[in-house]
Structures are given as structure tokens and as C-alpha cells.
Amino acid sequence: MTDIAQAPQEVLLAEPRGFCAGVDRAIEIVERALLKFGAPIYVRHEIVHNTFVVNDLKAKGAIFIEDLADVPPGSTLVFSAHGVSRAVQAEARARGFEIFDATCPLVTKVHVEVAKLAKEGYEFIMIGHKGHPEVEGTMGQLSGGIHLVEDVEDVATVQPAQTERLAVVTQTTLSVDDAAQISAAVRRRFPSVREPKKQDICYATQNRQDAVKLMSPQVDVMIVVGSPTSSNSNRLAELARKLGVPSYMVDSAAELQPEWLEGRKRVGLTAGASAPEVLVKAVIDRIRSFGAVSVRKMDGIQETVKFPLPKGLKAPEGLAPPAGSQLHAGAAGRAPEQGS
Template identity: 50%
Template sequence: MSVTLDVKKDHISDRKSKTVLLAAPRGFCAGVDRAIQIVERSIEKFGAPVYVRHEIVHNRHVVDRLTGLGAVFVEELDECPDDRPVVFSAHGVPKSVPKAAQARELTFLDATCPLVSKVHVEAERHAKEGLHILLIGHEGHPEVIGTMGQLPAGQMSLIETEEDARTFEPVNGQKLSLVTQTTLSVDDTADIIEILKARFPDIALPYKEDICYATTNRQAAVKAIAERCDLLLVIGSKTSSNSKRLVEVGAKAGSDEAVLISSSDAIDWDAIDKADVIGLSAGASAPEYLTDGVLAALRSRYDVSCQEVEVTKEKVIFRLPRLLLDK
């Protein structure tokens, strides 16, 4: 007589364990949130399509979602019809752009981040005082193009590197002032500023640091976790300056490896498999659902223990343009 025994084996998981250190703050800043709301509210108020000059923020997921709502993204104002509203991106635009919009009697809304606008005001004030302005930033970035476009050609010089700072020579002993792009590496920018201050002790500095609070906070959060990380993942676009700076900051702060990914679809699973402690952050133009997606993808393959490391809380809110508040 044969007896069949119903033996229940204890389930032993063969899933690897991973620790995720989640940097905070991360993701959307107040300026990005305001810019996206301006596009959304414009579509609600005026109907689709609403034109947007340049990507409203540097994130393809955001742009694609707004396109689905009825936004049309263009690079130049002459691509916009006369009878539809146009929104200027969060990065800011040269003065010639709103001037051209006014000449065509277009309805336009300026989604320039108020902290970028602050730099524009500083530059104009320095120019009125007869100072030549040095702008620390990256050539070709929309924010730099917009800032340099606040003044006539020749009144501002771009400083990209420490070498630029060492070799710049003012013309005819002109007095100097300094402004910076808002999304730079805090540490790298400080090094450039020190070189300029040593060479030109009388250079007029910003009343308050130009690098925005969100850039500073996100870099501080990455520094707080980097040394403990085998691998740091930063979610953001390749065109996003602040996201690329987070990768650089993480690598310098001690992460064994730091990489930029656009979403969970771009994860290098071989690299993940080798890492025990994974850091996770997101640039200021990356929506939180992308962070959620990366965590979900990690949890689908590993036993994940997640710890949020918060360096500060952000409570900044920027007002929307009056045109969108009027009934």
C-alpha cells in the first residue's frame, strides 16, 4: 500500500535584499510646479491649443502629458499663430521675445521662474550702474540665453569654467559684477566665484545667492546619502541642468557610481544587481510618479528596505500670473 504524504515546504525567498536611500527634497520645485500650472490653467481658460515657446521644463514625461492636454511646443515665437495664447518657459526668455509678442498683440503668459527673474533684475541693475556683468553658466542653456538677452550684446560675458575665470580680462578697466545660472553645482560655482573674487576684489556680488533654493537643497540631500551608496540613481532628463548636476555632486560626494535615468525603463539591472545600497533622487523637473515607478520596479525584483533621508522641508509657493487668476 502506498501512502502519499502532503508535505508543505517552507517557502525560502531567493530574492536579494536591497537598501534604498531616498533623498529629500527631490523632484518638482515651486518654479516648475508654477510653470506647469500656468500651462494647465491656460488650456482650461482659453481652450486648446495653447502654444508653449520651448519645453516648459526639461522633462519629456511632463511635456508629453501637457501635449496630451492640448499644449503645442515650439522653439520660436514665429511658429505661433496670432489668435492663440503662448506661454514662455520656466527658463526665461530674452527681452526681444515678449517685445515681439506685444508687437503682434498676442496673449502671452510668462512662466519664467521668479528666481530666474530675480537674476534678470540683478543684471539690469548692474548694467544701469555701469558695470560689466559676468554670468556663470552653461553656453546654450535656455536660462543663459534668456539672461544674456536681458541686455544689449557686449554688456555681459559668459564664464563656464575655472579656466574662463582665470583668463577673463576686462576691457579698459571696466568694473565688474557677477550673476549665475540658477541650476549650477553649488560647490563648482563657489570655486569659480573664489577665483573671480581673488582676481577682482571689487567685483559686485549678488545680494543673495543666485543658485536657487531647490538646486541647493537637492544637492545637499544627495550629499547626505552619497557616501553610503554603491549606486546613486538620479531621475531626470539629459537636457536638465539641475539633474545632471545632481549626478556630478553624488559622484564627488562619495557614491561608487552615479547615473542619470529618465525613468524605470532606463534602469541598468546589472548595475542594480551588484549594488547593496542604492541612492535615489530626482531633478527639480522630474514628477514624483517617476520616483514611485523606480521604487515599484525595484520592489518587483528585490526585497527593498527604503529609508528617506530629509535634509530640509520646502514650503515655497509662487503665485500664478494675474491673467489666470482673473475670472
């Protein structure tokens, strides 16, 4: 044990946290493709933005690429959970790959909406982060007519060709509050803009941010498990800081610094939607090694969403996800609660 002076007395676990249905599905697609076709399986871009997950799948035979020219003819190719442009889809088909699309169905919903409204003559304002693969995939559904805004200031600079048919779409992993502020700015400038019937930000992003809002007044410091490239994980850490709580993101338990916890009685712990529960458990073990005595799980929404696998990879009824890793919630188990 590595005691620190004034070690935390309690770890408060966010609920929900960690894997969402879209991430679980994407990982399972790669694992089932490996079982069915054997290694290697090629994946365009990181399947999800988490170092542990990517390294685990690499060890099983997945090869992550950005350029389809790096994929040998006749290979099996998986598109990442973030989605791809129509140009990438067309190139993959032209090269004759066996393709499995792990795009999150909630991202696909945005793509379908863009295609539908584009046929009706709409232009689009997309709220999102430049360079993020989800944004590139959504904007790549059309050859033009999608204007990206990253903040309220960007809204003033948008110059659509017309304003009679203008619609808003958003990246699914944004800060709910930031997206609402930018959407309000869009409405002020373009009062007739069409908004989604149901907001594009996904249920898991919303739920994890709501849990951080609920937890923040109850803790002295917040630890977010997630990789630096994970948009939704970064938003959790940002949100806690906005609520006045010191917040740190860690990609693994080894990154946790004891001085962050010095004199903090209660530690809040959550995980982004691409971070497996096994990493949360490792962080708990490290905090306990500093002298923390109890772990308590917050009450929160129990997520039951499950997305179907693509044809050709569907499992027989009742068959569990592939074994052999600690990626899935069932394999990793949930972290221990108070008294354990």
C-alpha cells in the same frame, strides 16, 4: 518579479527631491491656460526640462515651439520656466499674443538685478553653461556687456571694457561647489567685483545637492530621476560621482538596468527639480521587482515655498491645481516609506 542575484536590500529616498516651486508654478500656468482658453496653448521652449512633463502637456493641447513665427496670430503664448531674452519678449508683444510668463521668479530676480546694475554702468560675468535657455535669457537682458564663463579656466580669458563696475551673476541650476570655485577665481582676478547679496543658485538646487551629499556616504549606488537636458538633474549625478558613488540618470523606470544594482545593498534615489514624483514611484516599483525589500526616506528640509500665478490665471482661494495628470505632488502622491 525579476530577481537579480544579490539584489538591493533597501532604497534610501532623498529629501527633498523632485519638483520645486518654480517648476510647479510653470506647469500650473500651462494647465490653467489650457482650462481657461482651450487648446492649443503655445509654449516657447520646453516648459521645464522633463520628457514626461512635456509629453503630458502635449497630450492636453500644449504645443512647444522655438520660433515665434510658428505661433498663429491671436494665440496664447507661455514663456518657459527658464526665461527669455528681451528681444523675444518684444517680438511676442509685437505679434500681439496673449502672453503668460512662467519664468521662475528666482530667474526673474537675476534679470532684475542685471537691469538695475546695467543702468549704473556695470558689466557682468555670468557663470553658466553656454546654450542653456536660462543663460541665453539672462544674457539677452542686455545687448552686450555680459561675459559668459563656464569654468575656472574661462575666467582668465575674460576681457571686460572696464573693471571698476563689474558684477557676477550665475545660472540658478549650477553645481553649488563648482560655482563657488569659479566665483573665487573671479574674485582673485577682479578683487572689487560685486557679488549678489544672496547667491543666485536657487534654494531647490542647493537643497537637492545637499541631500545628495548627506546620502552619498550611506549608499552603494545612486539613481537620479531626470531628463538628459535637465541641468540640475545632471549636477546631482555628477555630485554623487565626485563623492565616489556610482551614479546613473534615468528619464523613466524602463531605463533602469538591473546590472547597475547587482551586489549593491543600498540604493540612493533622488530626482531633479523638474522630475515628477510619479516617476520616482515607478523607479521604486522597478527596483522592488528586482528583489529590494524596503524603502526608507531620509530626514531632510521640508520645502514650503509657493510662487503666485500671473494675473489672469490665479485660482479662487483654496482651489487645487488642475486635475487630470500625475504631474503635481498632490496628484502623484509621495513615494511609499519603509514598511509600505
